[in-house]
Amino acid sequence: MARVRAAKGMKVAQPSKHMIFTGPPGTGKTTIARVVANILAGLGVIAEPKLVETSRKDFVAEYEGQSAVKTAKTIDQALGGVLFIDEAYALVQERDGRTDPFGQEALDTLLARMENDRDRLVVIIAGYSSDIDRLLETNEGLRSRFATRIEFDTYSPEELLEIANVIAAADDSALTAEAAENFLQAAKQLEQRMLRGRRALDVAGNGRYARQLVEASEQCRDMRLAQVLDIDTLDEDRLREINGSDMAEAIAAVHAHLNMRE
16 A cells, blocks of 8 residues: 555655564574565565574674774665574673663664664564663663564473474484483473573574474494494485484483583
């Protein structure tokens, strides 16, 4: 309708299209942001299905006055598309009870551009819900810039197992019943634990955790099969199969890498 009104020379309202995605890591926020970019481009809201993924390092500089310049350059790269800011709450940090001036400089620049370029830029900020709320409280005008807020729920252990099976199948691999049970029990243990003030499964990265376990278990399987005297005689089922011991080794390795200890 906006396109029709504009074609007839009528005024077209420019409502805010900026969004907030909240939820723990590995719950699909970046993936959905890419989908949003494609949809908005298809609707003609943005010029192209472009998603520019960023974080604090793309906005905040080391010296006074440089954060505004750095932020402007980052925003310019996203014009005509979607600017995705992961862990956006890290933009403005507090140290010794004082607000980070360089981060605040970046945020002020971002706010101005979100308003001035709202007809050719969509900004999506993402992060933990409580941390995003704290960010929104740092500036009175920030909350009003966002028209849509979407909450991404944490995956259950059973859902993560489904994800793991899909990832494995895409690699021509398959979890045995024992491997699946080992995966499920590991995910349930993390679901019930707290680590660094967060649910351990969220710290592990949810969907990323599932991918890491599958990839690590595939490596364990390949190392196990490499011990076979004549590997050319292995059939497809054995080449595909991830067994319980493969998954157990993978769980130990991934948990050690993630430092999944109190």
